[in-house]
Amino acid sequence: MKHIFIYNPTAGRDNTERIAALQEKLKTDYPELSIEFYPTKAAKDATAYVRARLEAEPDVQMRFYACGGDGTANEVLHGVIGHKNASMTCYPCGSGNDYVKYYGGAARFLDVDALIHAEERVVDAMRIGDRYSINVTNFGFDTEVAKTMHEVRRKKLIGGKNAYTTGIIKALMTAMKNDCTVWVDGEKLNDGKILLCTVSNGRYVGGAYCCAPHSLNDDGLLDVCLVKPLSRLTLVKLIGVYKKGEHLDDPRFKNLITYRRGKSVRVVAPEGFGYTLDGEIVMANDFTIEVCPGAVRFAVPKSACECTAQKEPEAATV
Secondary structure (H helix, E strand, O other): OEEEEEEOOOOOHHHHHHHHHHHHHHHHHOOOOEEEEEEOOOOOHHHHHHHHHHHHOOOOOEEEEEEOOHHHHHHHHHHHOOOOOEEEEEEOOOOOOOHHHHHOOHHHHHOHHHHHOOEEEEEEEEEEOOEEEOOEEEEEHHHHHHHHHHHHOOOOOOOHHHHHHHHHHHHHHHOOOEEOEEEEOOEEOOOOEEOEEEEEOOOEEOOOEEOOOOOOOOOOOEEEEEEOOOOHHHHHHHHHHHHHOOOOOOHHHOOOEEEEEEOEEEEEOOOOOEEEEOOEEEEOOEEEEEEEEEEEEEEEOHHHHHHHHHHOOOOOOO
8 A cells, every 4th residue: 555645835834844754754664665745736736646646556555644634635535536546534734623523633643653554434425516525514604704714814913813713703793694595305494594504424613613413424424404593692602502512402502403414405595605615615506415425435543443432422313
């Protein structure tokens, strides 16, 4: 097997130093393994490179390590989809590492010795047209937050580490009622208005929000959590419960949430609508999200496997 680490060389000094140390460690500790590092050259380059490698050597098993955050993982995902000789995993050194929180968090995947020896699990993905997501596709309030974050991320004071807070503040002013209608496996869930909606394979979004606490990433189903419009005061009161992943069991959410599991989610909205796919904003007003069962082989360190086995809940019936 070839082990290929994909990283962004312009991601910052700390990340550059981390990757350099990783290269040295692997060279020293695993001289018998075929290990390569590929620095991406531009957006989407990771996808193109992964596809090209797999197509050039269809009989060689390759594991691709997404060194970065959820965006890097999504680019690698797009490259490995459809290739039987491919698997992937994450070396989560980016700013957002939501997918690996399903397995207990980034620390388990940053143990490179455990990661090299990780076992592969067959997990689901989701497809929207010609795009794929391994973690969460969401829209409404969350997407408006993401749009603002993208606009201000390089600005002083309101950007950088404050970008998410800036996004929340703006969305509280402009995105409390979002026009769209959602169907799950043909069942209409709402009357045309939402606060937000998450469609999940993983469990976390936005860095720390456990939007889908009962989601299983290998059950062939999407977990859909639609939050109805509510007042700003109610949102502020309940956001902590939502963040902890306790919203499906809290009676205060009983009339505020519609929760379903299904294989297909259709969304229809006015022009100018968009969704967020593993953190990437995509503008579309009529789209369908479909589950792709067992689409990816994902390498999970042993300690993370044990953590998941202990924490996976019974199937929810909300």
